[in-house]
Amino acid sequence: MLGPALVRRLTRYEYNNTVNALLRDTTAPAQTFPPEPSTNGYDTDSTASAPSRILIDGYHGAANGLAEHVVTDLNGLLGCAPEAPGCISSFIQGFGTKAYRHTLSTTEVQNFQTFYDTQRATFDAPTSVRMLLEVFLQSPKFLYRSADGADAFDTASRLSYTLWGSMPDDALLAAARGGQLATKAQVGAEASRLMADPKAKLQLSHFQTQWLGLDVLAVAQRDAATFPEFTQEMSGFYQQEMSAFWNDVVWNGPGDVKTLLTAPYSFMNQKLAAIYGIAGVTGDTFQKVTLDPTQRMGLLTQAGLLVRMTPANRSNPVTRGKLIRTRFMCETLPDPPASVNRVEPAGEPGQTTRERFAAHEATPSCAACHALIDGIGFGFENYDAIGKWRTTENGKPIDASGQIVSDTGSIPFVGAVELANLLATNPKTGDCLAKQWFTFALGRSARPEDSCVLKDLGAVLSSQGLGVRDLVLTHATSDAFAAPGYSLP
Amino acid sequence: MTVSPKLRRRMLLGAASVCLPLPFLEMLWGAKAQAQAASPQRFVVVYAPGGAVPELWNPTGTGETDHVLPSVLAPLEPWRQKVLITQDLGMKVAEISQGNAHAVGSGAMLTGQILQGNDGFADGPSVDQVIAKTVGSATRFASREFGVSWPTGGGGNGSSLNIINYAGPAQPVPPSVDPSKIFREIFSGLSTPAPVGPDPMAALRAQRRSVLDRVISEFTTFNSTLGAGDKVRLDAHLQHVRDLEMSLGGTGGGVTTCTVPTAPASVDINDDNSQPEVAKIMTALLVMALACDQTRVASLVFADSIAFHHFPFLGFTENYHAYQHDKGYQPNSLAILERWHTERLADLLKAMEDVKEGPVSLLDNSVVLSVSEISHPEEHGTTMMPFLLAGGGNKLRAGRRMLCQDVPHNKLLLSIANAFGSTATTFGHPDYNSGPLAGVFG
Secondary structure, eight states, X not given: OOOOOSEEEOOHHHHHHHHHHHHOOOSOGGGGSOOOOOSSSOTTOTTSOOOOHHHHHHHHHHHHHHHHHHGGGHHHHHSSOTTSTTHHHHHHHHHHHHHHTSOOOHHHHHHHHXXXXXXXXXXXXXXXXXXXXXXXXXXXXXXXXXXXXXSXXXXXXXXXXXXXXXXXXXXXXHHHHTTTTSSHHHHHHHHHHHHTSHHHHHHHHHHHHHHTTGGGGGGOOOOXXXXXXXXXXXXXXXXXXXXXXXXXXXXXXXXXXXXXXXXSEEEEOHHHHHHHTOOSOOSSSOEEEEOOTTTOOTGGGOHHHHHHTOOSSSOOHHHHHHHIIIIISOOOOOOOOXXXXXXXXXXOTTOOHHHHHHHHHHSHHHHHHHHHHHHHHGGGTTBOTTSOBXXXXXXXXXXXXXXXXXXXXXXXXXXXXXXXXXXHTOHHHHHHHHHHHHHHHHTSOOOGGGHHHHHHHHHHHHSTTOOHHHHHHHHHTSTTTSOTTOOOO | OOOOGGGOOBOOOOOOOOOOOOOOTHHHHTSOOOOGGGSOOEEEEEEOSSOXXXXXXXXXXXXXXXXXXXXXTGGGGGGGGGEEEEETBBOGGGGGXXXXXXXXXXXXXXXXXXXXXXXXXXXXXXXXXXXXXXXXXXXXXXXXXXXXXXXXXXXXXXXXXXXXXXXXXXXXXXXXXXXXXXXXXXXXXXXXXXXXXXXXXHHHHHHHHXXXXXXXXXXXXXXXXXXXHHHXXXXXXXHHHHHHHHHTOSSOXXXXXXXXXXXXXXXXXXXXXXXXXXXXXXXXXXXXXXXXXXXXXXXXXXXXXTOOOBXXXXXXXXXXXXXXXXXXXXXXXXHHHHHHHHHHHHHHHHHXXXXXXXTEETGXXXXXXXXXXXXXXXXXXXXXXXXXXXXXXXXXXXXXXXXXXXXXXXXXXXXXXXXXXXXXXOOSSGGGOOXXXXXXXX
């Protein structure tokens, strides 16, 4: 941890979106950059580490590749012939404003012009323009954005990177230039405009992926003999289902916590429906399907999340309980002592998962923490390692009774459906989702002084008829979104 | 804390992997990456005694790439994409080997074998020597072993406490410790080869340097309000840009990988205060021995396993072993000492990275194996061994952390030997030689 960031480095996702918007690049060069280290599960955590040499090499390689590509159509890029009077200067101003996300100062323009003229004395125009682009794309003014600045251009970047994960479009930059981001109403109007763009849908989907850690699905593996249906193709379907459900609830539905957790439907194709044991779904196309309400409802019982919460071939109350505790209840769990790290009770042949994990309860040094974790995780015992419903394990009936242990006592429940209902009716679940968005959007974990803002944001999700989109818009016009010490009228 | 064997079952983690490609340095050189096989592949062992405080060595997190490096490994953060941590390997064979735990570990870690008798020498060849037999005939030296503080206890070449490299059963290969002598042996009479032809990329590299020069100026006008953390991050960023500019070279000559070093200055190798200097010299000699293709197999031995040497330059009054357990387990002090060794490992990686071999680096053409003879310093641990690999040679799948579920480390040794062309199907003691470790090379 190096302290909070007042400037934030673009994430790989933001970098790819930005060069796509700026240069129409579709190669996503940031895929070769090292993954963002994170202390809170979100790639936006810009406090976690200093940039590495490998990242800087990555920026270098990407800048060179991008620049080399776009100068192949030099006149298209410049909009004029390079030798035409004023052509380069107007390109520097126009392109620079976009790349740096603010109007360039006279000095900045002059510096670039001098650089260009110097190169042009030795090299041809395409080479000189290419070098110009390489500077822009490796400059800190491109790679970092001000997180706390009070300038209208900072506000514009904050809006676009929060709502789109990308650079401001021309209209947003024009609003900043024209003083149209000076009041909460004006910021709110721009936020609403941005939310109507398909980029916002992608960004909220990106948030969902990180909130629930769904990247893991792409690399999840299962023993082929035990789970022949778990193929590479299937892991894509798991992701598709979760994404389709999220998009439907957030963009076509109320987007509220209750629907996310208790919706009686989901989306699947034939192969995925087979995992659910649902008949009548044919073909590869995803369709809306009604679920058996005794077995499934909402996010928690989706096969993708169950696979995400299960690290290997057997159900695991620890990883399942941990995800609920950390991502739906926003609790911090200490890592196990390193000397017992990642030790799963081996148990005896023929035991159920529940019997195996009873070792935690029987071991005093494990019991206290694992009551919190396993107590919830046991509620998912009806689902196997690929998310299939089961009523027996090793010939023994499943016991899916669990409990939510807290300081004030414990709430017993049976099965994930009941757990989902309990979470859906607890206002703290909305507070937690709001906190997740806050953490993602601000690029840092919440601090004690954020409690008022978090309360306001959580209240949105407790309000009748309001959902995730309202949360995003409320946050965008809140004081937490504006620079510290500034409050827009 | 000791874990009962009954609980020693590791969670299976998705074994598949997103293997991130290395950043495409070929843009630096304007050439497509040549087939890796075109450059010789090297193997380097780095050994620092004394194990590792588990809480401060073992990465946290559950994923393959999202692991967090604790303080002892933190110096490797910049090398994250070129490091493969083989976490939770077991060194089973040490549990059936007879003798001092440090001798047992020293013998077992590279051979996968027990000691002969009680405290005898290891009963088989070490992986570096197996590789030296496979690739060593191509170079003047089949292998070279470099010692920094060696030996710190008694017994010299005759004690299994002091030996990690073995040419065969009970055939110790002790390290060389005299920098001047090593220099003479390896580099005497050699001269830096002339660049191969004019550098066709000289103009492009000059352009890249001009660009980076301008980028560096951009930092001076990046005048946003910065917090203390921002300053640290941006300073690091700027320094990397400067290093990058430097690495593009200023001479305009061709590409040379081998630069014959100058003779090392005289240094008192018996003075513990000289360790940093000796480590620096040995690292430089080792890297150039590889770069000049005098050998393709090398070991950097920081000390022998009894570790009776001191670290006065870090402010410690007792010898290294004292902090492990001789005077009570002192994890906070150990963490500083262990981290010092990690920093030296990072120095080695940097020196190897700085040697460019066509579109990649010497490091990319190497496999570096970093080991210690025990895990938990107090318990002489034989589980959760603090082993890691670095580099990119032989398609090492770096940039990841593997959770190895307490499988015998013999599997890793076999995989490495196989990667360098050995056709062996087992490695080390017959009880623990069940095939290679999947996922290391690919």
